[in-house]
Amino acid sequence: MNIYDVSEHAHVSIATVSRVINGNPNVSEKTRQRVLAVMEELGYTPNVFARSLGLNTMKTIGIMCSDSSDPWLAEAIYYLEKELRSNGYDSILCCSGYLPETKKKYLELLCSKRVDAIILTGSHYIEARPKDNAYLLETAKDIPLMLVNGSLEGEQIYSTVCDDHAAVCSAAASLIKSGRKSILYLYSGNSYSNLRKLSGYRKAVRDAGFTVKEELMVLCQKDLDAAMEQLKKLSSSGIHFDAVLAAEDILAVGAVKYADQAGIKIPEDLNIIGYNNSILSRCTTPEITSVDNKVEALCTTTVNTLMKVLNNGNVPAKTTITPELIKRGTTNF
Structure with a gap:
């Protein structure tokens, strides 16, 4: 049984049946009772599509x-x-x-x-x-x-x-103010958010009077092991960095693993900041400083x-x- 059967048996329009289903006051009590009686007789239970006819919404x-x-x-x-x-x-x-x-x-x-x-x-x-x-x-x-x-x-x-741009700019500026001179930026793609973050990093470096170095802005697969291996590769190729600013917490976890395996002290020798303030930021030792993007x-x-x-x-x-x-x-x- 469906709303069309109720309409036919009650001798009213489909719109009237829909109004009864949705409790619309623009139906006479006599008509309402007739429609309800037919619904009970036929064993009809209104579904979401029937309700939507009267409300003009699927909710x-x-x-x-x-x-x-x-x-x-x-x-x-x-x-x-x-x-x-x-x-x-x-x-x-x-x-x-x-x-x-x-x-x-x-x-x-x-x-x-x-x-x-x-x-x-x-x-x-x-x-x-x-x-x-x-x-x-x-x-x-x-x-x-x-x-x-x-x-x-x-x-x-x-x-x-x-405001991803301001968040990364502020995080990078904090690292620079604390004495970090070579900040590696790890990111995982070219989405709207990632591009805003990258522009924030560039601004902080320029504002500090440093040269924006392409080799310190590294696109990396969004995987902690990939991030760890990427940092190993960069270090072995002679690229020096004393801080890692990551666009995702999972990349920051990879940085912690890299430092642990390389015998680098955190935070004395390497500062690390993640992004999202996800549960991953609290799953390492030490726990990761992270941007909470709310x-x-x-x-x-x-x-x-x-x-x-x-x-x-x-x-x-x-x-x-x-x-x-x-x-x-x-x-x-």
């Missing part, structure tokens, strides 16, 4: 992330789903990977589910070339897109970002903004969250 939000095994993204998904539930919304999660074609595929899939909005979690959804973001701009004409730590200007696109605040702000958007509220297109450096045992400033 469901699509969430996309590139990799749910990533500690930061996993934590972000937790906070997003928690906040959505507290606002009466369900969610559908898609892990898209990093390839452009799969990102587009899963975005289309979520749109086909008639979700009320889509949250893109992480900065990997924003590409450097404008033409590669065209599909997002086109999708946003029909449905709101919320970006968690990514930024794109367009109609019905709302961004909540951490994942909970990013996610709760995103959902709060979305609720206002869905209720036709006036909201800013972009909201910036201020990060915080959490000092632990891998630095001595």
Whole structure:
């Protein structure tokens, strides 16, 4: 049995049945009772699609992330789903990977589910070339897109970002002020967030009057063993560094492992700073100084903004969250 059967047996329109299901007051009591009696007689239980006819909403939000095994993204998904539930919304999660074609595929899939909005979690959804973001701009004409730590200007696109540029610039400046003269910067890709972090590193080095050296800005696979081996290779090739500033905590863990195996004292001989303030930053000895980019605040702000958007509220297109450096045992400033 479905809503069409109820409509036929009760001799009312589908819209009227939907209004009864959703408790709409614009139905006479006599009609309401007739529809309810038919529903009971037929054993009909309304589903989410039937309810959506009257409310013009599925009360469901699509969430996309590139990799749910990533500690930061996993934590972000937790906070997003928690906040959505507290606002009466369900969610559908898609892990898209990093390839452009799969990102587009899963975005289309979520749109086909008639979700009320889509949250893109992480900065990997924003590409450097404008033409590669065209599909997002086109999708946003029909449905709101919320970006968690990514930024794109367009109609019905709302961004909540951490000031990654300022965070890395401040962390690097702290290392320089404490006497570190050769800071190695490790990063794992060219996403919007990574590029902002890299520009922050460059600024801090230039502001200190140092030369920005390409050999001290190293692209590395996002893996702790890969980071460790990368540092071994750099050291053996004669590149000197007295600090490591990493764009991800997992790369900073690799730096700790490198120092341990090389017999380098932390923090006396080598300072290390990670990023994200994830659980990984507390899993080494010493524990890692890390930038807290406020994942909970990013996610709760995103959902709060979305609720206002869905209720036709006036909201800013972009909201910036201020990060915080959490000092632990891998630095001595």
